[in-house]
Amino acid sequence: MLVRLLYASRAAQPLTGDIIDSILAQSRAHNPAHGVTGILCYSGDVFMQVLEGGRDAVCELYNTIVRDPRHQQVRLLAYEEISERRFASWTMGQVNLARVNASLLLKYAEKPVIDPFSCSGAASMALLDELIATASVLGKAQ
Known part of the structure; x- marks a missing residue:
C-alpha cells in the first residue's frame, strides 16, 4: 500500500549549506533502497x-525525522493512502527558492514566505505542486 505524508519542522540550529547538503545526501542515499520518493522545501x-512510498517505510x-x-x-500536515505517486522519479527534490515568485507564495499564505505552520496541509501540498509545475525544483535525478 502506497502512502503520502507531508510534514513541516523547524531547524534546531541555523541552516547552513553543509547541513542542507547532508540532509539531501542522506535522503538520496537512503530512500531508493526503501522505495521512498519525495521533495524537500526549506526557507529560513x-x-x-x-x-x-510503502506505509511501513x-x-x-x-x-x-x-x-x-x-x-x-x-x-x-497530511497523511493519505494513494493509488500513485506524484514524485515517482524523485529520490529527494529540492526547491530552489530563488526561482519562486512572491505572488505564488501569496496565493497560499498571508505573507510571501513558506510557512506551512500557518496554512492547511492541502494548501501546502498545492504550493509544492505549483513549485514543481513552475520548475522551481532541483535534483529530479535518482
Whole structure:
C-alpha cells in the first residue's frame, strides 16, 4: 500500500549549506533502497517535506525525522493512502527558492514566505505542486 505524508519542522540550529547538503545526501542515499520518493522545501529555518512510498517505510522514516536532533516542532500536515505517486522519479527534490515568485507564495499564505505552520496541509501540498509545475525544483535525478 502506497502512502503520502507531508510534514513541516523547524531547524534546531541555523541552516547552513553543509547541513542542507547532508540532509539531501542522506535522503538520496537512503530512500531508493526503501522505495521512498519525495521533495524537500526549506526557507529560513522551516522545512516542509513530502514522503511517498510503502506505509511501513514512510512511517519509519517519519519517526526517524521526529527523533532527529536537527528538527524541532515537527508537525504532521497530511497523511493519505494513494493509488500513485506524484514524485515517482524523485529520490529527494529540492526547491530552489530563488526561482519562486512572491505572488505564488501569496496565493497560499498571508505573507510571501513558506510557512506551512500557518496554512492547511492541502494548501501546502498545492504550493509544492505549483513549485514543481513552475520548475522551481532541483535534483529530479535518482
